[in-house]
Amino acid sequence: MISVNNLSKSYKNRCVFNNVTLEINASTAIFGPNGSGKSTFLKLLGGIIYPDDGTITIQGYDVIKNREAALRHVGIMVDPIEFPATLKVKDIIEFIRIMNNISNNKIIEFIELLNINKKLYNNKYKELSMGEKKKLRLLNALSRGRNLLLLDEPFSNLDPNIQLNLLKLLLDIIKKKESIIVITSHNIKLGLLLTNNIYIINNCSIYSNYQKSILKIKKKDNTTLEVKVADPLKYNKILEFLSNISSFNDIDIEVVS
Amino acid sequence: MKIANIFLYYLKSDLRNKRLHVIFSSVLIAILISIAEGGWPTDWKVAFGMLISFYLTFIGLFIYPLKSDLLAVLKGSDADPLLLYPISHKKLFILSLLYSFSIISIAIILYYIFTIIIINIKYNITVLININILLSMIISILYAGLFMLFSMLASGISKDSKQAIGLGYFITFILIPSISLITLYKGLNISVAPFYLYIAAITALYGNSNLPKTLVVRPVGPTEITIPVLTVGKAALIFAVYYILLIIILYYMFLRNLR
Numbered sequence: 001m002i003s004v005n006n007l008s009k010s011y012k013n014r015c016v017f018n019n020v021t022l023e024i025n026a027s028t029a030i031f032g033p034n035g036s037g038k039s040t041f042l043k044l045l046g047g048i049i050y051p052d053d054g055t056i057t058i059q060g061y062d063v064i065k066n067r068e069a070a071l072r073h074v075g076i077m078v079d080p081i082e083f084p085a086t087l088k089v090k091d092i093i094e095f096i097r098i099m100n101n102i103s104n105n106k107i108i109e110f111i112e113l114l115n116i117n118k119k120l121y122n123n124k125y126k127e128l129s130m131g132e133k134k135k136l137r138l139l140n141a142l143s144r145g146r147n148l149l150l151l152d153e154p155f156s157n158l159d160p161n162i163q164l165n166l167l168k169l170l171l172d173i174i175k176k177k178e179s180i181i182v183i184t185s186h187n188i189k190l191g192l193l194l195t196n197n198i199y200i201i202n203n204c205s206i207y208s209n210y211q212k213s214i215l216k217i218k219k220k221d222n223t224t225l226e227v228k229v230a231d232p233l234k235y236n237k238i239l240e241f242l243s244n245i246s247s248f249n250d251i252d253i254e255v256v257s
Numbered sequence: 258m259k260i261a262n263i264f265l266y267y268l269k270s271d272l273r274n275k276r277l278h279v280i281f282s283s284v285l286i287a288i289l290i291s292i293a294e295g296g297w298p299t300d301w302k303v304a305f306g307m308l309i310s311f312y313l314t315f316i317g318l319f320i321y322p323l324k325s326d327l328l329a330v331l332k333g334s335d336a337d338p339l340l341l342y343p344i345s346h347k348k349l350f351i352l353s354l355l356y357s358f359s360i361i362s363i364a365i366i367l368y369y370i371f372t373i374i375i376i377n378i379k380y381n382i383t384v385l386i387n388i389n390i391l392l393s394m395i396i397s398i399l400y401a402g403l404f405m406l407f408s409m410l411a412s413g414i415s416k417d418s419k420q421a422i423g424l425g426y427f428i429t430f431i432l433i434p435s436i437s438l439i440t441l442y443k444g445l446n447i448s449v450a451p452f453y454l455y456i457a458a459i460t461a462l463y464g465n466s467n468l469p470k471t472l473v474v475r476p477v478g479p480t481e482i483t484i485p486v487l488t489v490g491k492a493a494l495i496f497a498v499y500y501i502l503l504i505i506i507l508y509y510m511f512l513r514n515l516r
Contacts, residue, residue, distance in 0.1 A: 048340045064346075071343035080336045084270035095266045099259060099342055140341060 001025050001148065001180055002045060007054035009040060016040050018204040019054070027174045027181040029191035032201035038184035039078055041201065042150045045182065046076040058148065075145025075179075077137045078152040085126035089116070092125060092136055100143040110142050113165050130157045138166070149173070149181045155190050163190070170194055188242075192219040224250040263339065264356060 002024040009017045016037040032038050043049045044056060047063035047070065056063045061070035083092050093116075097107050114135045120128065125136070134157050141149055154170075155163045171194065173179050185191045191198070198217055200207045220226040227242065339349055 043335060046340075048335050067345050068343045074343070076341050081338055081341060082336070083338055084267060087266060087270045091266060091269065095262070098262050144341070 001059060002182070003055075003057045004045075005055050005057075007044065007056065008052045009037075009044060009049075010052060015204040017044075017051075017206070020206050021054075022199070022206055022208065024180070024182060024197075026197050027195045028183075028197040028199060029195050030182065030184045030199045030201060030206075031186070031188055031191060032184075034186075036201040037204075038201055039152050041206070042076070042078050042152050042182065042184060046074065046078065046150050047071060048076070048078065048081070073144065073146035074148045074150065075141035075143065076150045077141040077154065078150065081137075082133065083125045083136060083140075086124050088121065089123055089125065089128070089136065090121040093121075093139070096136075096140045096143050100140070102143050107139070107143060110139050113169055114139060115162055115165070131159065131162075134158060135162070142169070145179050145181075147179055149179050151181065151183045153185055154183055155185065155187060167193060188225060189219060189222075192217070192225075220252060224252055226252045260352065263352065264359070267356060268359070 004020060004022050004024075007017050007020040017040075030038050030041065040049070044051055045058070045063065047056075047067045050064060058070040058074065063070045083095075087095070093107065093111070097104070116135050116139065117132070120132060125133065128136075138151075138154065141151060149170075154166060158166065167190065170181055170183075174181060174195065181194070183191065183194065196218060198208075217225070217227050225242065337349070339352075344352070
C-alpha cells in the first residue's frame with residue numbers, strides 16, 4: 001500500500017529522517033516524542049511537503065510525481081492545515097461534500113457520528129473552538145479516505161464521548177477492511193486499542209519494533225503496558241523511551257531470550 | 258466543476274473577509290481628500306495623495322488579496338487546505354495565480370466604484386465615468402495580470418514557487434512602479450501603474466487649483482485631471498517613503514511567512 005524508500009528529510013540542519021525505508025500494508029499507529037517527526041511523516045505521505053531525498057508511493061503511484069493518482073482516495077488530517085477562516089460551517093460542509101464527491105446521507109452520517117452542532121452552522125470557521133474545528137477536519141478526512149486515512153493526533157482536543165465514537169468508527173473501518181488507517185499519537189493507550197502494528201519515530205529513524213528489540217507491545221490493562229524485548233542491553237533505554245511517550249502508569253518489560 | 262467550486266467558496270470567504278477593508282480604505286481616501294482640501298501647499302497635497310494612493314494600492318489590491326488561504330501554496334506554505342485534495346502542485350500553482358488575478362481584478366473594480374461614489378458625493382462631480390478613467394481601470398487589471406504572468410514565467414524558470422513569486426513581486430512592485438514614477442517625474446505621459454487610478458481620481462479634485470505645473474491634462478466631464486510635475490526633493494521623498502512602506506509591508510505580510 002505505502003512504500004517508503006530511502007526517505008530523508010531535514011529542517012534547517014535538524015535531521016528528521018535519514019534514509020528511512022519501510023512498507024505499510026495494514027493500519028498502523030505511529031508514536032514518538034514531541035518534535036520527533038510524526039506529523040512530518042504524515043505530511044510526507046500525503047505529498048504536502050517534499051522529501052529531501054527518496055520516494056514515497058501509495059498503491060504504486062509516486063505522491064509527488066503522480067499526486068492525483070496517488071491521493072485519489074486518501075483522507076488526510078494534519079496540522080497546520082485549516083479551512084478558510086471566514087467560511088461558515090455550512091459552507092465548509094458543502095465544500096467537503098462536493099470536493100469528496102459523497103452523498104448527502106453519508107455526510108450526515110459522519111456529522112452525527114462526530115456530533116457537529118447544528119447551531120454552529122452559521123458560525124465562521126475562525127469562531128469555532130479547537131475541538132469543533134477538529135471535527136470538521138476529521139469530517140473531511142473521513143469523507144475522502146476510502147483507501148487510506150492519514151490522521152495526525154485524531155483523538156486530541158475531542159470530548160471523551162466523541163473520542164469513543166471516533167475510535168468505534170475507526171475500528172469498524174479496520175474490521176471491514178474499508179480503508180487502511182495510519183495515525184500518529186502521543187497516547188499509546190488509544191493507539192493500541194486501534195492496532196498492534198506500531199512504528200516508533202526517534203533519532204531520525206522509524207522503527208517497526210524499537211531498535212529492533214521490541215518483540216511485542218500491548219496494553220495489559222488500563223494502567224499497564226506490557227512489552228517484550230529481545231536485547232537485555234537495551235532494556236533501560238527502551239523503558240526510558242516508552243515512559244517518555246506513553247501515558248501508562250506502569251510498563252512491564254520482559255526480556256525474552 | 259471542482260475547480261469552479263474552489264473558486265466560488267474561496268471567493269466567498271475572501272470577499273467576506275475583505276469587505277470591511279474595502280469600505281475602510283475608501284472612507285480613508287475620502288477623509289484624506291477632505292484633509293488635503295485644508296490649504297496645504299498644492300504640490301504637497303498631491304504628493305501626499307499619491308503616497309497614500311500607493312500605500313492603499315499595495316495593501317488593498319495586491320498584498321491583502323495575496324493573503325488568501327488559497328494562495329498559501331504559492332507562498333511555499335504547507336498550510337493550504339487544497340493540499341488535502343489530490344490536485345497536482347502545478348495545477349494548484351496555476352489555480353492560485355488565476356484566483357489571485359480574479360480577486361485583484363474584483364478589488365480594482367470595487368475600489369473604482371467606491372472612489373467614484375465618494376468623489377460624486379463630496380464634490381458633486383457627476384460625469385467622472387469617461388474613457389480615461391475606464392482605461393485606467395483596465396490598465397490596473399492588466400497590471401495585475403503582468404504580475405501573474407511574470408510569476409508564471411518565473412515558475413517555468415524555477416520550480417520553486419517561492420522564487421517565482423519573489424521574482425513576480427520584484428518586477429511588479431519594484432521595477433514597474435520605479436519606471437512609472439520616473440516617467441511621471443520626467444514628465445512623460447506613460448503610466449502603467451494601478452495607482453494611476455488614484456492619481457487620476459485625486460488629482461481630478463484639483464482641477465480648479467492653480468497648480469504650478471501640469472504634466473498631463475485630460476478632460477473628465479466638467480473638470481480636468483491634472484498631474485503635477487514633482488520637484489526632485491519631493492519625488493525623492495515619495496520614493497523613500499514608498500520603499501520603506503513596501504519593505505515593511507512585504508516583510509510583515511509575506512516574507513516573514515516564507516519557509
